[in-house]
Amino acid sequence: MDSRQLLVDTMSELMWERGYADTSPRHVRERCGVGQGSMYHHFPTKRDLALAALERNVADLLPAASELDGPGDPMARIEAYLMRPRDALKGCKVGRMTQDPQVREDPVLLAPVARAFAQVHVSWVKVLREAIAARELRDDLDPEHLAHTLMAVLQGGYVLAIARQDPGPFDDVRAGVLGLLRAAAPSTPNHKNSRRN
Amino acid sequence: MDSRQLLVDTMSELMWERGYADTSPRHVRERCGVGQGSMYHHFPTKRDLALAALERNVADLLPAASELDGPGDPMARIEAYLMRPRDALKGCKVGRMTQDPQVREDPVLLAPVARAFAQVHVSWVKVLREAIAARELRDDLDPEHLAHTLMAVLQGGYVLAIARQDPGPFDDVRAGVLGLLRAAAPSTPNHKNSRRN
DNA sequence: GTCTATACTGAGATAGAC
DNA sequence: GTCTATCTCAGTATAGAC
Secondary structure, three states: OOHHHHHHHHHHHHHHHHOOOOOOHHHHHHHHOOOHHHHHHHOOOHHHHHHHHHHHHHHHHHHHHHHHHOOOOHHHHHHHHHHOOOOOOOOOOOHHHHHOHHHHOOHHHHHHHHHHHHHHHHHHHHHHHHHHHOOOOOOOOOHHHHHHHHHHHHHHHHHHHHHHOOOHHHHHHHHHHHHHHHHOOOOOOOOOOOOOO | OOHHHHHHHHHHHHHHHHOOOOOOHHHHHHHHOOOHHHHHHHOOOHHHHHHHHHHHHHHHHHHHHHHHHOOOOHHHHHHHHHHOOOOOOOOOOOHHHHHOHHHHOOHHHHHHHHHHHHHHHHHHHHHHHHHHHOOOOOOOOOHHHHHHHHHHHHHHHHHHHHHHOOOHHHHHHHHHHHHHHHHOOOOOOOOOOOOOO
16 A cells, blocks of 8 residues: 555544544654655645545545435434444544544634535435335424434434443433434324324 | 632633643643743643643533423423523533543543533433423333433534534534424323424 | 743654655 | 654743742
């Protein structure tokens, strides 16, 4: 693998593990063994390297989210995406960036993060609309709001898990929101409830 | 105000704004005007000051959460707490710490964060149990899980808002989860079933 | 308690040879 | 493209006088 790619891969890892501000060019070089000269040949500044690494991390994340767009029962896709295995104690490699002051204050670094979330939001809205159309969710729920809520549930789950250094809360969070989603199915015409419409 | 308190207050602000790793002793001194000598007299290391500041930030947060324990209708307390005014773009002064590598790796610094969340969780569980007992929420929902879910919704809402540099997503997240909670009321076959607008 | 001076390290580069 | 040397400044203190 060439130096350039090695640098980007390593920076991506470190930004996931430690964020941007607390990752130094030295860290990167020591982890991947690429020399000073090469590094500054390919990336004139730390920020340039970080931008490349960030784009890579965003690209890593989007395929998973596109499962939401897949075929099949909408509610099943929602559950599958929520329950997909995730390393709760590492957190989200994209969401994490929002807490790094040097990223948050730099529109160029923040832009890929915003774009990533915007794209995932689109997928969420689509599958939620489908779930409502399929009468799996009540039609008085707002798909745009709910999409943000479900994204937030995952992002917040990481926070709680890290605080406790225990993946438990992350699993609780997912179980809790699934419970709510199931409870938010339209009332069905069965022996107990009468049909609403 | 004495130097010691000034230092703690200022460090608290900076840890909220910039986190721990990216806040230097110099930042603190320049913001509050306390000299080098005083600073190291009161706090032998940056970490000692950070610990005091963190305890203070935690203490700031808990009174709000204790509103959940108040009197009155449980569901009303839940809504009031969720909708309480919050500066979405600043984020949570406690939750933020989980994304700081130097805090996350330091059990002493992480402990107050974990304790704070544990306490808030207790309040949430209590009010959720009350809401279930009052038939405002279905009794097949798990209060422990749901408590974590609702905490996560707020924490994650900050992440989305900061990513977009816009409080909108934070409001969406709260509206979305309130919608779910309302939809998760027990079915009441003989009454006009809620079709809200 | 507060001040000023000093010290050592790492962050984040730049320069120029090969 | 990669290497080594060098540079400047900020981070994080320590020392000792007042």
